[in-house]
Amino acid sequence: MTDTDPRHLRDAVRHLVVAHGALEEARRPCGTPLSIPHAYALLELLQHDGPMTVSELAERLAIDRTNVSRLCARMETSGEVTREPHPHDGRAVSLHLTSHGRKLARSVDTSSARHFEALAQRLGPSLGHVVEALQALIRAMNTPKDPP
Numbered sequence: 001m002t003d004t005d006p007r008h009l010r011d012a013v014r015h016l017v018v019a020h021g022a023l024e025e026a027r028r029p030c031g032t033p034l035s036i037p038h039a040y041a042l043l044e045l046l047q048h049d050g051p052m053t054v055s056e057l058a059e060r061l062a063i064d065r066t067n068v069s070r071l072c073a074r075m076e077t078s079g080e081v082t083r084e085p086h087p088h089d090g091r092a093v094s095l096h097l098t099s100h101g102r103k104l105a106r107s108v109d110t111s112s113a114r115h116f117e118a119l120a121q122r123l124g125p126s127l128g129h130v131v132e133a134l135q136a137l138i139r140a141m142n143t144p145k146d147p148p
Helices: 006-019 036-047 054-061 065-077 099-142
Strands: 081-085 093-097
Touching: 036 054, 036 065, 036 093, 036 099, 054 065, 054 093, 065 081, 093 099
Parallel strands: none
Antiparallel strands: 081 093
């Protein structure tokens, strides 16, 4: 297999996901006991200025709205978010971080920053090239496929 073989890219992405710990429940990335969708949802809500709808959060996470709705229900039960009717759309729900949720989101943010700081140090001068390559990969993944 050569570096230009598309399977090489597939395997590299697969190995990246595995190395990041995304598939292993006992080894959560970024040093938190939360699932990746849960941690990422907290980070999105923390970084977003004001309330967010379930649909907006689902779009940002690229996860099915039904799954995000179930996640938000669990987050509400654990006291991390409140879900309130949207002021302008009766079908939508606005999500708000509670003080507990904000504290947990900040903890995830801090832990994640430490995790990636250590990775950045190990990458050394190649960090910029790695980030550029990942951004190019993200752009390619987000580009709509040509119709069959």
